[in-house]
Amino acid sequence: xxxxxxxxxxxxxxxxxxxxxxxxxxxxxxxxxxxxxxxxxxxxxxxxxxxxxxxxxxxxxxxxxxxxxxxxxxxxxxxxxxxxxxxxxxxxxxxxxxxxxxxxxxxxxxxxxxxxxxxxxxxxxxxxxxxxxxxxxxxxxxxxxxxxxxx
Amino acid sequence: xxxxxxxxxxxxxxxxxxxxxxxxxxxxxxxxxxxxxxxxxxxxxxxxxxxxxxxxxxxxxxxxxxxxxxxxxxxxxxxxxxxxxxxxxxxxxxxxxxxxxxxxxxx
Numbered sequence: 001x002x003x004x005x006x007x008x009x010x011x012x013x014x015x016x017x018x019x020x021x022x023x024x025x026x027x028x029x030x031x032x033x034x035x036x037x038x039x040x041x042x043x044x045x046x047x048x049x050x051x052x053x054x055x056x057x058x059x060x061x062x063x064x065x066x067x068x069x070x071x072x073x074x075x076x077x078x079x080x081x082x083x084x085x086x087x088x089x090x091x092x093x094x095x096x097x098x099x100x101x102x103x104x105x106x107x108x109x110x111x112x113x114x115x116x117x118x119x120x121x122x123x124x125x126x127x128x129x130x131x132x133x134x135x136x137x138x139x140x141x142x143x144x145x146x147x148x149x150x151x
Numbered sequence: 152x153x154x155x156x157x158x159x160x161x162x163x164x165x166x167x168x169x170x171x172x173x174x175x176x177x178x179x180x181x182x183x184x185x186x187x188x189x190x191x192x193x194x195x196x197x198x199x200x201x202x203x204x205x206x207x208x209x210x211x212x213x214x215x216x217x218x219x220x221x222x223x224x225x226x227x228x229x230x231x232x233x234x235x236x237x238x239x240x241x242x243x244x245x246x247x248x249x250x251x252x253x254x255x256x257x258x
Contacts, residue, residue: 065220065221066220066221067220070226077230090218093218094184095216095217095218097216097218098216098218098219099213099214099215099216099218099219100213100214101211101212101213101227102209102211102212102213102214103211104208104209104210104211105230106205106208106209106210106229106230107210107211107227107228107229107230108169108170108228108229108230109169109228111227111228112211112213112225112226112227113224113225113226113227114213114219114220114223114224114225114226115219115220115223115224116218116219116220117182117217117218117219117220118218
């Protein structure tokens with residue numbers, strides 16, 4: 001007899017695919033340290049200044065399988081001064097990486113929106129790199145009702 | 152297994168205008184985290200890269216991880232200074248590249 005964890009039972013009850021979610025015990029999720037490691041690789045260890053970034057995420061995500069995310073970086077986007085890359089990591093997913101966005105002066109705005117999967121309540125952290133070599137960072141806490149990595 | 156991406160690009164714009172572009176690519180984005188009924192991990196298969204170019208110049212691109220939800224939706228902006236063609240590409244883990252183009256009139 002297969003035992004379903006409460007999370008799996010909830011997910012099945014929510015009408016998702018009939019696949020048992022296993023392997024979600026302790027150690028299945030990344031830690032803030034793993035996310036910090038990804039960030040350190042991106043910044044080369046350089047300090048990132050808090051600010052300039054607005055992260056839009058629902059306070060409570062009812063369905064962790066698809067959570068709308070929108071990020072805007074306050075930047076001139078001129079040839080001389082523009083955001084080149086924007087790293088997004090999730091501190092509590094099985095793997096911290098979410099996306100790396102690349103911008104150019106032709107972007108007009110350093111803004112992007114997408115939909116992401118969140119396994120559990122956690123911080124989403126964004127780090128922006130500019131053409132002048134500066135780094136900015138911001139984070140937002142999202143509460144997740146039904147996690148969305150197991151299907 | 153080519154899917155048809157949906158894109159929303161304005162048909163016209165003023166010179167120098169910053170326009171909003173929305174794209175949606177049908178794709179399961181198999182994260183590699185799910186297990187089948189026998190407990191075996193279902194292998195990862197995702198769109199790992201999305202690019203947008205205008206008249207051959209990069210406007211926006213994204214490296215995607217399994218944390219991007221199924222049917223990846225990308226919304227971003229582009230500053231258009233002349234008429235021309237947008238080209239969008241989506242690259243699957245297996246190397247397949249899907250691309251589509253859209254013209255815009257800039258006055």
